[in-house]
Amino acid sequence: MSTHNTTTTWKGKMQFESTNPSGETLLINAGEENGGEGPGFRPKALMLSSLAGCSGLDVASLIGKMKLEVGDFKIETIANLTEEDPKVYDEVIIEYHFYGSNLNEERLNRAVDLSVEKYCGVLEMFRQFAKVEVKTMFHKI
Structure with missing residues (x-):
């Protein structure tokens, strides 16, 4: 078993700075409607970014291992x-968008399925409290 530690420090008003295990930092702030001002990510939106990032890393790794041709790749998350x-x-x-002129749709679907069903721990955590729907879209360019 491993543990992850973060340190989140109050910077004044409604802003915090959070440091992750690799030493990188990011700012967290409330929206103006909740007393925040200035830069910073909103906490709930960070959860969606974590979800997309976790699965995206899986899929990007699989794209490399499968030697697939993908010109661009993005993930949109829409949450209620x-x-x-x-x-x-x-x-x-979660919408997976693949762009390219020679997309192997079957293998890209397999890469998404592996992330969604086997590898992405953040997605599995989301399933504990939300209904999750996955869509894969291919854009020929």
Whole structure:
């Protein structure tokens, strides 16, 4: 078993700086509607970025291992936030967009499936509290 440690330090008002295990830092801030001002990621949006990043790393690794031709690749996450407090995501759509002139759709679908069903721990955590829908889209260029 391994552990991950982060340190999140209050920088004043509604802003925090968080340091991850690799030493990188990012700013976290509330939206203006909640007293925040200035730069910083919103905490719930960071969860969606973590979800996309986790799965994206899986898929990028598989693209390399499968020697697939992909010109560009992006992941869109669309999440429904409940109205009542505590506000949580109850539904999440993950859209995988692949761009290229010679896309192997079958193998790219396999790469996404492996991430979604086997490798992405963040996605598995999301399944504990939200309905997750996955869409894969191919854009010939």
